[in-house]
Amino acid sequence: MAEITVLSSLTENGGDPFAPRGRRRRSFPVWRWLILIAAGVYFLLPLYAALRFAGLSGFKDVFTTPGFLPSLWLSIRLAIATWLVTMVIMIPTTVYVHLRMPRMRRLLETVTILPIVIPPVVLIIGVLQIAPLALRASPWLLPLEYVILALPFAYRALDAGLRSIDVKTLSEASNSLGGGWLTTLWRVIMPNIGTAVVSSTILIVAMVLGEFTMASLDLQQTFPVWIVLFDQENAQISVAASLFALGVTWVFLMLITIIATRQSRRIGGGEVSLFAVAPRQTIGN
Amino acid sequence: MTANAANETTPAALPSTGVAGIAGTPGARGTSVSLLNLTRVFGSTRALDQMSLEIAPGEFVALLGPSGCGKTTALRIVAGFERADSGQVLVDDKDVSRVAANRRDMGMVFQSYSLFPNMNALGNVAFGLKMRKLSAAEVRKRSAELLDMVGLSVQARQFPHQLSGGQQQRVALARALAIEPRVLLLDEPLSALDAKVRLQLREQIRTLQQRLGITTLFVTHDQEEALSMADRVGVMKDGRLEQVADPTELYSRPATAFVAEFVGTMNRIPGELGTGVVTVLGVTVDVRPGGPTSGPVDALVRPENLTVAVAEGGNGIVTNLTFLGSTTRVAVLLSEDTEVSVDVPSTTAAAMTPGTAVQVALPPTPVLIAPRAR
Numbered sequence: 001m002a003e004i005t006v007l008s009s010l011t012e013n014g015g016d017p018f019a020p021r022g023r024r025r026r027s028f029p030v031w032r033w034l035i036l037i038a039a040g041v042y043f044l045l046p047l048y049a050a051l052r053f054a055g056l057s058g059f060k061d062v063f064t065t066p067g068f069l070p071s072l073w074l075s076i077r078l079a080i081a082t083w084l085v086t087m088v089i090m091i092p093t094t095v096y097v098h099l100r101m102p103r104m105r106r107l108l109e110t111v112t113i114l115p116i117v118i119p120p121v122v123l124i125i126g127v128l129q130i131a132p133l134a135l136r137a138s139p140w141l142l143p144l145e146y147v148i149l150a151l152p153f154a155y156r157a158l159d160a161g162l163r164s165i166d167v168k169t170l171s172e173a174s175n176s177l178g179g180g181w182l183t184t185l186w187r188v189i190m191p192n193i194g195t196a197v198v199s200s201t202i203l204i205v206a207m208v209l210g211e212f213t214m215a216s217l218d219l220q221q222t223f224p225v226w227i228v229l230f231d232q233e234n235a236q237i238s239v240a241a242s243l244f245a246l247g248v249t250w251v252f253l254m255l256i257t258i259i260a261t262r263q264s265r266r267i268g269g270g271e272v273s274l275f276a277v278a279p280r281q282t283i284g285n
Numbered sequence: 286m287t288a289n290a291a292n293e294t295t296p297a298a299l300p301s302t303g304v305a306g307i308a309g310t311p312g313a314r315g316t317s318v319s320l321l322n323l324t325r326v327f328g329s330t331r332a333l334d335q336m337s338l339e340i341a342p343g344e345f346v347a348l349l350g351p352s353g354c355g356k357t358t359a360l361r362i363v364a365g366f367e368r369a370d371s372g373q374v375l376v377d378d379k380d381v382s383r384v385a386a387n388r389r390d391m392g393m394v395f396q397s398y399s400l401f402p403n404m405n406a407l408g409n410v411a412f413g414l415k416m417r418k419l420s421a422a423e424v425r426k427r428s429a430e431l432l433d434m435v436g437l438s439v440q441a442r443q444f445p446h447q448l449s450g451g452q453q454q455r456v457a458l459a460r461a462l463a464i465e466p467r468v469l470l471l472d473e474p475l476s477a478l479d480a481k482v483r484l485q486l487r488e489q490i491r492t493l494q495q496r497l498g499i500t501t502l503f504v505t506h507d508q509e510e511a512l513s514m515a516d517r518v519g520v521m522k523d524g525r526l527e528q529v530a531d532p533t534e535l536y537s538r539p540a541t542a543f544v545a546e547f548v549g550t551m552n553r554i555p556g557e558l559g560t561g562v563v564t565v566l567g568v569t570v571d572v573r574p575g576g577p578t579s580g581p582v583d584a585l586v587r588p589e590n591l592t593v594a595v596a597e598g599g600n601g602i603v604t605n606l607t608f609l610g611s612t613t614r615v616a617v618l619l620s621e622d623t624e625v626s627v628d629v630p631s632t633t634a635a636a637m638t639p640g641t642a643v644q645v646a647l648p649p650t651p652v653l654i655a656p657r658a659r
Contacts, residue, residue, distance in 0.1 A: 166397055172366055173399040173457075175386040177413030177464060187412075191403035267403045268446025 161196020315342025392461030
């Protein structure tokens with residue numbers, strides 16, 4: 001019986017019983033293929049339908065259509081402003097909570113999830129009631145509101161990033177070498193949570209480029225608002241514009257993911273992905 | 286073993302010229318440190334209780350004690366990472382208790398790997414120098430010299446994740462020394478390393494400390510590290526220093542039963558207390574000052590201070606032998622379920638197999654006594 005076992009293992013490993021396991025062909029059961037194909041069809045079929053509907057002419061005309069570029073440019077500016085305000089507020093806050101008030105982490109987690117529970121329409125109506133007159137119907141009210149919407153994404157990504165490093169020891173090491181609070185934040189902590197910052201950037205950009213409710217109630221013609229309005233005039237161009245924006249966003253996000261992953265791997269971090277920050281590699285003793 | 290672990294080397298010899306502005310004769314750069322009546326309370330726990338300690342310029346003092354005894358809290362207060370509820374920290378007789386950590390000018394090596402992951406070894410060492418606004422050329426030169434001093438010039442461009450644990454701690458040591466700190470603080474820097482690397486780094490730290498003459502406070506729970514590296518060792522218990530002495534005195538003349546039992550191996554043998562004397566194993570010996578004056582007591586005797594010989598009808602029976610190289614530790618069961626350990630030359634121990642009747646005796650020298658353990 002033992003002989004049979006040995007022989008079968010020799011055959012499996014191409015005659016080498018000590019061959020690494022990775023050299024074996026990994027099996028991929030049929031049911032996995034079925035799920036993969038079903039998911040692919042579910043996601044890609046609407047895109048294909050939209051592509052067919054828009055046609056080549058839709059894509060040709062989209063750039064010359066009035067309102068397309070200004071609305072896209074407004075959304076991009078809003079995304080940048082939202083990202084900036086979110087990072088300025090959330091990075092020091094999250095780091096401070098990690099360092100000085102670790103018990104408050106759960107509370108912060110609960111607070112930051114509120115924007116998911118409260119509908120955007122409720123938020124914007126409340127804000128419009130109390131916002132200073134100069135800010136009402138101004139595009140610069142939107143980043144301040146989007147920051148609230150971005151909190152759940154930003155906090156979770158940054159929290160995951162900070163948990164992947166020993167913030168306390170790194171901060172103290174920097175302090176003992178003469179680094180002040182800002183230097184420590186800028187030169188020690190920020191570069192080591194780059195992956196988390198990129199993850200939250202991706203989420204914030206995607207969120208802002210797709211937000212409709214707040215923008216329309218604030219009377220701003222952002223890109224999603226323009227698409228909805230223009231859809232009544234020319235649906236083909238509207239769909240082409242959506243697909244174009246989707247493509248541009250996707251390429252942009254892929255680019256920063258690739259760059260961030262390359263940077264992260266250089267310093268021993270893992271692949272950049274949403275929420276998940278791979279643990280650092282260590283060599284041991 | 287990884288490739289990097291295989292490269293784990295201690296530099297054969299330290300550079301003769303040393304680092305510019307750092308090297309000097311032992312004691313030349315020393316700074317005195319005084320901890321005066323430090324008290325720190327966390328909730329219901331008194332981490333430090335009126336702790337006082339004087340460290341002379343250029344001295345290497347180790348704080349030794351079990352977990353939770355307050356040694357790390359004391360170090361963190363000196364570093365400026367914690368504030369004492371009361372008491373003072375003086376550096377060269379100047380009160381630094383309210384000075385921020387980044388202005389205290391103290392180099393620290395941490396227990397966990399603390400290298401900045403986004404910087405290579407050279408960048409890590411250069412960090413503190415850049416904070417001191419040195420010119421780029423000076424930063425490069427001195428960082429390279431420091432890395433050379435810890436034997437890691439070849440690894441200068443490697444990032445922390447590409448270095449072994451021992452190499453990372455050596456870079457951390459170079460980084461702490463690069464800023465020419467007034468005091469070097471070591472928070473169990475060897476505890477995460479394997480035995481061989483720990484031994485190498487231990488020797489290297491001691492050599493560098495002696496060479497640079499830098500005042501050093503070292504925290505450890507490992508008595509072997511403390512005794513082999515420090516000029517003086519402070520044994521802590523419940524936030525207080527039980528005894529501060531040089532390693533020889535600490536081992537041979539412990540001030541309290543706690544120190545006696547925490548440092549090295551100690552036998553507890555029941556004794557009969559008289560006036561200034563105690564009768565142990567049929568021998569009456571003087572009692573050292575300190576300890577109880579009445580009630581049931583145990584005499585505290587080290588394994589090497591007892592003698593044992595094969596004797597038919599002796600007072601004990603050999604139960605176990607542990608070979609330690611030149612000596613063998615013989616476990617002997619005495620009457621009343623008391624077991625003692627006795628160190629004997631391994632050549633003598635050959636005659637003592639388990640079950641052999643032996644006579645354990647106590648030399649007529651003063652012993653330390655403690656209330657009898659239940």
